[in-house]
Amino acid sequence: MKQIKKITCIGAGYVGGPTMSVIAQKNPDIQITVVDVNKERIAAWNDNDLSRLPIYEKGLDAVVAEARGRNLFFDTDVDKAIDEADMIFISVNTPTKTYGKGKGQAADLKFIELCARQIATVAKDDKIVVEKSTLPVRTAEALKSILDNTSNGVNFHVLSNPEFLAEGTAIADLHNPDRVLIGGENTEAIEALVNIYASWVPRERILTTNLWSSELSKLVANAFLAQRVSSINAVSELCEVTGANVDEVARAVGMDSRIGSKFLKASVGFGGSCFQKDILNLVYIARSYNLHAVADYWEQVIVMNDHQKTRFAEKIIQTMYNTVNGKHIAFLGWSFKKDTNDTRESAAIYVADHLLDEEAQIVVYDPKVSVEQIYKDLDALGTRTPEANRRLVKVVNDPYQALDGAHAIAVLTEWDAFKTYDWAKIKEAMKKPAFVFDGRKLLDRSQLETLGFKYYAIGE
Ligand code: NAD
Numbered sequence: 001m002k003q004i005k006k007i008t009c010i011g012a013g014y015v016g017g018p019t020m021s022v023i024a025q026k027n028p029d030i031q032i033t034v035v036d037v038n039k040e041r042i043a044a045w046n047d048n049d050l051s052r053l054p055i056y057e058k059g060l061d062a063v064v065a066e067a068r069g070r071n072l073f074f075d076t077d078v079d080k081a082i083d084e085a086d087m088i089f090i091s092v093n094t095p096t097k098t099y100g101k102g103k104g105q106a107a108d109l110k111f112i113e114l115c116a117r118q119i120a121t122v123a124k125d126d127k128i129v130v131e132k133s134t135l136p137v138r139t140a141e142a143l144k145s146i147l148d149n150t151s152n153g154v155n156f157h158v159l160s161n162p163e164f165l166a167e168g169t170a171i172a173d174l175h176n177p178d179r180v181l182i183g184g185e186n187t188e189a190i191e192a193l194v195n196i197y198a199s200w201v202p203r204e205r206i207l208t209t210n211l212w213s214s215e216l217s218k219l220v221a222n223a224f225l226a227q228r229v230s231s232i233n234a235v236s237e238l239c240e241v242t243g244a245n246v247d248e249v250a251r252a253v254g255m256d257s258r259i260g261s262k263f264l265k266a267s268v269g270f271g272g273s274c275f276q277k278d279i280l281n282l283v284y285i286a287r288s289y290n291l292h293a294v295a296d297y298w299e300q301v302i303v304m305n306d307h308q309k310t311r312f313a314e315k316i317i318q319t320m321y322n323t324v325n326g327k328h329i330a331f332l333g334w335s336f337k338k339d340t341n342d343t344r345e346s347a348a349i350y351v352a353d354h355l356l357d358e359e360a361q362i363v364v365y366d367p368k369v370s371v372e373q374i375y376k377d378l379d380a381l382g383t384r385t386p387e388a389n390r391r392l393v394k395v396v397n398d399p400y401q402a403l404d405g406a407h408a409i410a411v412l413t414e415w416d417a418f419k420t421y422d423w424a425k426i427k428e429a430m431k432k433p434a435f436v437f438d439g440r441k442l443l444d445r446s447q448l449e450t451l452g453f454k455y456y457a458i459g460e
């Protein structure tokens with residue numbers, strides 16, 4: 001196998017951009033080009049003002065500043081980048097299908113297939129093709145079939161190398177991963193990719209498996225993580241009726257080293273672009289093999305998550321004397337977790353939708369999410385007209401403005417800054433009784449109750 005000198009990554013999104021930036025940072029002798037069909041996104045990756053990169057991730061600007069222009073390039077010329085590369089990562093989006101067979105569950109692989117066809121058409125010499133996107137188990141088989149049957153006698157080796165970074169901590173996760181997983185059939189191709197990661201990841205943390213184990217492990221890892229959140233959220237409801245406190249229960253349970261303490265934080269529900277999509281995909285795969293008990297088991301994780309979001313919205317309505325019509329509810333946070341501007345599948349969207357059905361007036365403040373994004377998220381639901389969304393929802397960039405005159409505050413994202421606000425001043429500016437519904441268990445109950453707030457938190 002020839003030495004890898006040039007890498008191309010198709011897809012400059014949340015995964016492709018940060019992952020390739022770190023690979024370039026740690027492998028200065030390899031030239032890396034990240035390409036995308038989205039011109040604005042590429043322009044933003046090339047912006048001299050690093051605060052305007054298309055993705056907000058702590059430490060990303062420094063990595064880009066170090067590697068960009070040296071051995072890291074962002075471009076829109078996909079064909080050229082494919083032609084020049086020894087190794088091609090496919091890091092395009094794999095959303096849930098919105099049409100046809102498997103609608104609402106199966107992964108839509110049209111972008112993956114387009115990439116495979118484009119690689120096959122353009123490639124003039126042998127390439128290693130790496131699946132970076134999260135894919136249904138056995139996708140590599142389809143990829144290989146497309147590559148082998150549409151190219152001009154070029155040899156392709158397909159590897160699976162799923163990404164485990166979490167948003168908000170992407171750079172730390174990439175710098176210090178728990179493990180790197182590489183699945184494949186060809187030993188030399190596997191070794192070529194192992195060597196790239198070995199520039200900074202200890203060898204014992206680089207796992208190599210067969211293709212199908214690698215593809216399936218990614219879906220299973222996300223399913224296990226989401227299952228823990230749904231488990232603790234199910235317990236949170238039980239805590240609310242029994243007088244137990246969900247944080248105390250999580251601590252007591254998590255100190256058992258067989259269970260572990262991470263990912264046991266009760267919340268308004270998990271969001272993000274992947275948990276729901278990947279579990280639905282797992283459910284679809286199980287059903288397609290007629291494994292209905294397996295499918296039902298994993299589907300329950302989603303059912304519980306939907307219940308948690310609805311339950312939170314209903315708690316607000318019920319507590320506010322069974323009506324929020326015309327009432328001003330301030331949303332603190334819109335992103336699906338702190339330290340990211342990503343709002344995909346954020347619980348805030350669904351809680352807002354529920355309250356808007358009841359004609360609430362919502363004012364949103366999020367430190368990183370743009371006004372346009374918030375309206376886009378609501379419009380995409382199709383529940384009401386864009387005009388109605390703009391009439392009922394206001395977005396502000398000063399938190400105190402959001403809270404001024406509010407009947408209630410709902411904490412939807414666990415941004416650290418919310419804890420440092422002047423809660424005495426906020427209380428003064430609100431309608432009384434001043435309600436706080438803390439969907440993240442972020443604020444200090446005793447502080448807020450001393451100030452006279454009516455404080456409700458998940459799982460207490
Ligand atoms: P994204 O939507 O942010 O980025 C995907 C990019 O691919 C887009 O910019 C799109 O324009 C581009 N693209 C699509 N088709 C293309 C084509 N044919 N040619 C060139 N560019 C094309 O998606 P993402 O969040 O980066 O996720 C990518 C994959 O990684 C998904 O499968 C996802 O499940 C997986 N993943 C995501 C995360 C995460 O934290 N977001 C973590 C691990 C794995």
Ligand code: UGA
Pocket residue numbers: 134163164165166167168222225229262263264265266267268269270271272273274275336337
């Ligand atoms: C998740 C996984 O953690 C990554 O390993 C994976 O690579 C990624 O999905 C992916 O495949 O896309 P991410 O969605 O970025 O990462 O963020 P998480 O930290 O996992 O949080 C997901 C959601 O669960 C958030 O809404 C978060 O608030 C919620 N959550 C998480 C809880 O409610 N409680 C917890 O204890 C943990």
